[in-house]
Amino acid sequence: MLINTKALGFCKNIILAAVIAITAAGCAHHKGLTKVKPEIQKSAYSWYNDAMQDMIYHNYDQAEHSFTLLIEQHAGTIYARKALLRMGDLYFKQSEYLSAIASYNEFIKRYSYSSNVSYAYFMIGYSNFRMRYDFRHSQYYTKKAVSIFIQFMKKYPNSSYMARAENMLSLLIEELENHELYVAKFYLNTKQAAAALIRLNYAQQRYNVEKLKNRSIFYRIQALIDLKHFERAKQLLDKLSKNSSYFIKAKTDLYRIK
Secondary structure, eight states, X not given: OOHHHHHHHHHHHHHHHHHHHHHHHOOOOOGGGTTSOOOOOOOHXXXXXXXXXXXXXXXXXXXXXXXXXXXXXXXXXXXXXXXXXXXXXXXXXXXXXXXXXXXXXXXXXXOTTSTTHHHHHHHHHHHHHHHOOOTTSOOHHHHHHHHHHHHHHHHOTTOTTHHHHHHHHHHHHHHHHHHHHHHHHHHHHTTOHHHHHHHHHHHHHHTOOGGGHHHHHHHHHHHHHHTTOHHHHHHHHTXXXXXXXXXXXXXXXXXXXX
């Protein structure tokens, strides 16, 4: 995710905050702006239909404008409710995930009784999923996505989005363990075996992804060799897959100690 995209998202949050303020308190006109041409008045359905058509044809600015006026002119209607949810989708389509999250959160806050709350909740998780960095960088958004998807799965076990949430959660957990292994490898390379072992123990207890098991054990063996815990290192050797390159390398390292 690029930093400038998030900066754009911050600007969209300001727009969204203005929309929310309008629905709560109405629109007040500044004395110096009395000559500004008033906005066109349309029915809630017309604004909503126009906005959805603009979304289909990727006219996102115009769609946002129509949704905003719909909420301003027809606050409290079913179309205003739909518009707030679709504004989240609109921002998501433009990769403005922080603004999307703000819209979905506001929808959940205002319309907690709606059947679309589970969708909004899922999309908050999905937005964090899309903002995540790779395993070599900060895992802030990865961890947020994990937390949200776990809550989503507990709250809405029958949701039609459950399978997608489970798939993304599985990938996120793998990425989190990959990050821990990456950090552990750094510690091993800088002769900080004790620190590496702490990260490896944490990863095993919290994640323990099967496909990363051999690499995790191999790093653990390396750390134990560096700490001169040779017997413990030898015991771990049997836990490595005999067909893996990690087993051959670990066995060679242990042989050199004899």
